[in-house]
Amino acid sequence: MDVANLRINGNRLQQSLEEMAKIGATSRGGVTRLALSDEDKQARDLFVKWLKEIDCEITIDDMGSIFGTLPGSENNLPSVMSGSHIDSQPRGGRFDGILGVMGALEILRTIRENNIQINRPVTAVAWTNEEGTRFSPAMIASGVWAGSLKKDYAYNRTDPDGKRFEGELIRIGYKGPSPAKRWPVHAYYEYHIEQGPVLESKNRIIGVPKGIVNLNWYDIYIEGESNQAGPTPMVNRHDSLVAASEMIIAANEIPNKFGGDLVTTVGRIDNEPNSVNIIPGQTHFTFDIRSWNDGLTQRALDNLLPLFKDIADKRGCIVRIEETWRVKHSPFDPKLVRIVNDSAIKLGFDPLEMTSGAGHDAAYINQVAPTAMIFVPSIGGRSHVEIENTTWEDCKAGADVLLQCMLQSANEA
Numbered sequence: 024m025d026v027a028n029l030r031i032n033g034n035r036l037q038q039s040l041e042e043m044a045k046i047g048a049t050s051r052g053g054v055t056r057l058a059l060s061d062e063d064k065q066a067r068d069l070f071v072k073w074l075k076e077i078d079c080e081i082t083i084d085d086m087g088s089i090f091g092t093l094p095g096s097e098n099n100l101p102s103v104m105s106g107s108h109i110d111s112q113p114r115g116g117r118f119d120g121i122l123g124v125m126g127a128l129e130i131l132r133t134i135r136e137n138n139i140q141i142n143r144p145v146t147a148v149a150w151t152n153e154e155g156t157r158f159s160p161a162m163i164a165s166g167v168w169a170g171s172l173k174k175d176y177a178y179n180r181t182d183p184d185g186k187r188f189e190g191e192l193i194r195i196g197y198k199g200p201s202p203a204k205r206w207p208v209h210a211y212y213e214y215h216i217e218q219g220p221v222l223e224s225k226n227r228i229i230g231v232p233k234g235i236v237n238l239n240w241y242d243i244y245i246e247g248e249s250n251q252a253g254p255t256p257m258v259n260r261h262d263s264l265v266a267a268s269e270m271i272i273a274a275n276e277i278p279n280k281f282g283g284d285l286v287t288t289v290g291r292i293d294n295e296p297n298s299v300n301i302i303p304g305q306t307h308f309t310f311d312i313r314s315w316n317d318g319l320t321q322r323a324l325d326n327l328l329p330l331f332k333d334i335a336d337k338r339g340c341i342v343r344i345e346e347t348w349r350v351k352h353s354p355f356d357p358k359l360v361r362i363v364n365d366s367a368i369k370l371g372f373d374p375l376e377m378t379s380g381a382g383h384d385a386a387y388i389n390q391v392a393p394t395a396m397i398f399v400p401s402i403g404g405r406s407h408v409e410i411e412n413t414t415w416e417d418c419k420a421g422a423d424v425l426l427q428c429m430l431q432s433a434n435e436a
């Protein structure tokens with residue numbers, strides 16, 4: 024058969040996603056499937072069962088990542104890999120991550136049932152702990168696999184109850200025998216929901232990210248002076264929370280000032296002593312700034328960080344600024360991005376070139392193997408919430424694009 028006419032089975036993909044959505048289901052239609060929890064184990068067991076049904080060779084590495092491989096005619100050639108993650112946020116959505124795992128499984132099922140001849144082996148993968156909610160940081164297993172994170176570091180991460188990552192991995196039976204270490208991959212495709220509103224607003228079905236934006240995190244510590252709320256006149260105050268408030272507004276205004284695709288977020292604040300009748304003396308907040316343009320991000324920071332100092336001075340406070348994470352923008356492999364784009368066009372879609380504003384396992388794999396992603400719309404742009412949704416039609420569309428991409432790469436000499 025001409026593989027250009029081959030399509031995935033949309034009903035089967037929907038059924039698989041619906042089965043998975045039962046595991047850790049929440050009352051409002053989402054899922055809670057935290058990494059290395061009982062629900063994570065249950066979903067992994069189901070994925071492994073489905074891989075076995077199509078006679079995949081299954082490898083589980085010692086970070087718990089699951090690889091299911093179908094052989095090609097030349098098995099010594101590096102494989103074509105696709106996948107994402109099974110874990111979710113607390114009360115998260117039923118598409119984030121799992122769509123990419125079920126999508127890759129659906130490609131393998133389609134190849135198997137149609138007896139499609141491929142040169143290279145094809146692999147479906149589920150990476151452990153992408154979300155980083157229970158065990159920080161995010162994307163820990165793909166990070167170890169790619170050699171960017173140390174395994175000992177990962178094993179010693181603890182959850183809020185003090186349970187070790189490695190202990191929980193053993194408890195659910197997924198500390199596999201093979202070392203989590205990269206092997207040669209010819210192409211890695213990650214299929215994922217967009218998690219933003221762009222595709223929907225432009226009425227497009229397939230998004231083709233050219234890469235992942237830069238990511239910069241800061242901790243801002245402000246030292247003021249705690250004092251009694253009643254007797255201290257306004258003029259004599261060194262109120263760290265008021266200083267923080269001004270800084271947060273300034274941070275929020277920066278994208279407007281500098282334009283482009285800059286986004287800034289203050290997502291967390293801690294205040295001391297946090298009491299109704301005491302002037303705050305110590306305030307800490309986090310600051311997240313992202314853009315595709317590293318230079319633009321730097322110019323924005325060069326403007327904002329001195330502004331934080333001025334605000335602290337004006338309020339009689341001291342500010343300490345700590346950079347905690349800095350990752351440059353990371354372009355995907357141009358050839359693979361083109362394959363995604365061309366495959367979408369051949370299937371009759373009008374693909375949209377875009378960037379990924381969120382981190383994904385693809386970010387680590389991109390450092391060691393040719394990588395690209397495929398996005399489909401998130402209804403209302405909502406993700407990491409229970410009402411996260413994508414139409415079944417769009418789920419099928421993205422998987423059809425993935426199928427064509429994987430077949431093309433798998434048949435390359």
Ligand SMILES: [Zn+2]
Pocket residue numbers: 108119120153215383
């Ligand atoms: Zn995800």
